[in-house]
Amino acid sequence: MSSTPKERRFVIVGAGPAGMRAAERLVEAGERPVVIDEAQRFGGQIYRQPPAVMQRERRDLYGFEAGRAAAVLDRFEALRPQVDYRPQTLVWQVEASALQLLHAGRTTTLPFDALILATGATDRVLPFPGWTLPGVYTLGAAQVALKFQATLIGPRVVFAGTGPLLYLVAWQYASHGGQVAAVLDSAPLSAKLRAAPGMLARPTVAAKGAYFLARLRLLGVPLHGGVTLLKAEGRERVTGLSWLAQGTTHTTECDAVGFGHGLRSETQLADLAGCAFDWNEIDQAWLPQRDAAGRSSVRGVYLAGDGAGILGADAAELSGAGAAQAALDDLQASSPAAASARALPTSPAATSPATSPAAAMQPHVAFRRALETAFALPPNWAAEAPDDLIVCRCEEITAGELRACARDTGARELNRLKALTRIGMGRCQGRMCAPGAARLLAEATGCPLKDVGRLRGQAPVKPLPVALLHEAAPSTVVPEDEDD
């Protein structure tokens, strides 16, 4: 890092809780960070704001989290004059010390000295037959519809899958005029009891979960645990959901289904930045390595929030501020003028071991572990998935095709399976299919999930207009087929 302190550029990707708190920390230290975000307005998914013409009461938008939302959103709004905030901008490639951006149909290059990736998460999806039908959405989508567009995915909705979002979204719909036809949890309800002691790591959060459950019961919403999702019924759109519990098959009529199985981190940019990945037992996923302060394995690249591992919004605020502090500390230490430069505020870790980043994160990790018990993924999903199940919704590649490939070619690694079947090669680049495909491959080969690896990230991480690819330097875009 040869740049002088006044020239150095801090770039944050993502304006959710982690990105907003990272920006705050940098502004407090006298910097003017660039904050790049794909959305129209800052907030991330959890504190997603409606378009300005549709502004609503925060209590209505965020429920119990209204106070938290207001604190972080208002703080970022106040910081705006000191932040180079760039909404509706996609980072589609990470190079050694520059990002490739897409905004308003144009690509530009943005050099950085320190990069903080706060890229967030999307729903982790284990598909079931019929999941591509109109009216079937993720749980996250159901929330986006409500928060961002003041609409419901349907008047009469079944919420299914598992995870804390399942009950939260069901309650949000029930209290906003939606009819919740059923809540179908693939984890048994007894698992919640088993997880209860661990949930006491964050008692108020656990109490909110219990509240949603109690309210849904009071409203007479049918709640079922240990459910296997059989099929979304309908031809033009979903008209019902068939499911199995305790050996009995049921069909619940509905106009929409919201489903998901927890969250998965958006790690493509960390991958393109060259970050090393480790297997994470709690998330059951390969995640970019980071130290307690948020440093990745790559100098100058920092990781924060759910994009580096699922710990939730409150932990994201902590890790965002922590990663920004680490970036400040590192640039300070590496600056040739460090000795004579103005003193930067030192990391809280250096002054107060009791509130070290790792210690502050501890309850969030303990709670997350308990959530994984309470909302365990369906253990037999891969074995039970029918051969004609569409796993890749982009290119309609089926579970049977993946199984046949593993059987006939001996493919044991996910990128090999991708090269042979195109799984993960469609427009979403594996965001929707990877959790399912990895589990099917592990099941077919008899390997632990960890051993099938992870899909490598490819630039552009999201589709670009074709005309732009001709403008970009040839070396920056690797044709997908070159892989493997």
Place this chain on the structure above:
Amino acid sequence: MPRDEIAFTLDGRACSALEGDTVLTALLTQGQRLRESDFSDAPRAGFCLMGACQDCWVQLESGERLRACTTPLLPGMQVRTGARR
């Protein structure tokens, strides 16, 4: 706060939606689908609504393609879903 109406066309038909609507919201207020699968004739209507799954790409009459869930509807947009007319 009442929102202004926005006029647009969907497969040549005059339609209206509300200011602040995304293209996806505007289209699904009018019909059941956004497009048909590239690999079968199966109808699709988006999935993640947060710009990740790329299931909701539609085309304008001009040929320009856009992701419906992250694109605000603009007055006069001429959207083509590819649905049989």
